[in-house]
Amino acid sequence: MTERPRVFVSSVMDGFGEYRAAARAGIEAAGCEPVLVEDNPSLDASPRNACLDGVESCDAVVVVVGDRGGYTAPSGKLVVEEEYEHAVGRSIPTLVFIQDGVERDEDADGLAARLSEYVDGRFRRSFNGPDDLAREVEAAVRTVAGARRSAGMDRQRMDGLLAEPPDFGHEVVLRVVVAPGRQDETVVPVEQLDGDDFRYDFVRIGTERGVGLFDQNAARESERGPGSLVVTQRGSGAPGQTVRVEMTEDGWLTIDANMTGADERSRRDPMAGFGLYPVEVEEIAARAAFALRFARGVYEHLDPHGRHAGLLVNASLGSLNGKLIAHRRDRERLKGQMGGMFGQRDGEVPVSFDRPERVSRADAGWVDDLAHRVAGRLERRVNTSDPARRF
Numbered sequence: 067m068t069e070r071p072r073v074f075v076s077s078v079m080d081g082f083g084e085y086r087a088a089a090r091a092g093i094e095a096a097g098c099e100p101v102l103v104e105d106n107p108s109l110d111a112s113p114r115n116a117c118l119d120g121v122e123s124c125d126a127v128v129v130v131v132g133d134r135g136g137y138t139a140p141s142g143k144l145v146v147e148e149e150y151e152h153a154v155g156r157s158i159p160t161l162v163f164i165q166d167g168v169e170r171d172e173d174a175d176g177l178a179a180r181l182s183e184y185v186d187g188r189f190r191r192s193f194n195g196p197d198d199l200a201r202e203v204e205a206a207v208r209t210v211a212g213a214r215r216s217a218g219m220d221r222q223r224m225d226g227l228l229a230e231p232p233d234f235g236h237e238v239v240l241r242v243v244v245a246p247g248r249q250d251e252t253v254v255p256v257e258q259l260d261g262d263d264f265r266y267d268f269v270r271i272g273t274e275r276g277v278g279l280f281d282q283n284a285a286r287e288s289e290r291g292p293g294s295l296v297v298t299q300r301g302s303g304a305p306g307q308t309v310r311v312e313m314t315e316d317g318w319l320t321i322d323a324n325m326t327g328a329d330e331r332s333r334r335d336p337m338a339g340f341g342l343y344p345v346e347v348e349e350i351a352a353r354a355a356f357a358l359r360f361a362r363g364v365y366e367h368l369d370p371h372g373r374h375a376g377l378l379v380n381a382s383l384g385s386l387n388g389k390l391i392a393h394r395r396d397r398e399r400l401k402g403q404m405g406g407m408f409g410q411r412d413g414e415v416p417v418s419f420d421r422p423e424r425v426s427r428a429d430a431g432w433v434d435d436l437a438h439r440v441a442g443r444l445e446r447r448v449n450t451s452d453p454a455r456r457f
Contacts, residue, residue, distance in 0.1 A: 135173020231384025
């Protein structure tokens, strides 16, 4: 399932509600998601910026011109014309609908003339009443949406990332991969990735109290990939202290954290120090939650208007090396036992899900729910590989 193409409605608002509702109905009938600025009254931006941001978040723009030109923006242009030019400047397909049989004011007449001159006839249609507009919008949007529907996720890329978690000194590594459900060539321009402001915000999100991926007191270093930013934290060696995060310009996030290491428990118990305890399901869930909270924060920062409302997520465990995965209640009973099936053969890495899980950022509980499912699936994958061993 792919994300529905988003279509922005640009028109005057006062006294034009019936026609905006008709445009909405036509967009929905075409199988797309209508975006109208009045649907988001609490956006943390000025009304003008909110409209232009809404344009940028969409796959197409519907411009409707009736009898009035409407308000003039601070730029000196009509608001509708400014939104049209904003879309064209970003190569967003724009469909123009001009009402027939009405007496236009001077601004509307000039706007209709300019748009008729700018827009190819294939993307310019006329209408009379609201029902007529809904039909015309549906027909036109279907044509554009068919060409613009999101491509499927790059499954080969996802599988490749899951199969190759980094080597953190032979510690078990949890890798979480998050990809936008809508595949765009650019989500965050590489110039932005290279900027100090983005790196600062990237780390700030990771250190926030409600996220906890990065340790505020640990040293970190950043480097540039061919089209990505990589931030690495090397902490005390305790679980969760070695972290590597990569953000690509097309919006993919890869988050790695060590699951095992020298902590207070290992200093008290030599068995723990030698890595002879199983990897705990609860610890996997906790580390997955840190990673997913970070991903949620990054996407909220980059995409406040929800173009990438759907995310695709999967996870894997690297360097398991025959360790068991068990619930905390079974930790002592299984101390010293080895023989897990995964990690005995080169390149064998357990993965949580056969297909990436699709989540909606609009779902307030998706992080904790998915973190527990990631951990539960990994435990099941590893422990049911050997029919003789089930917990």
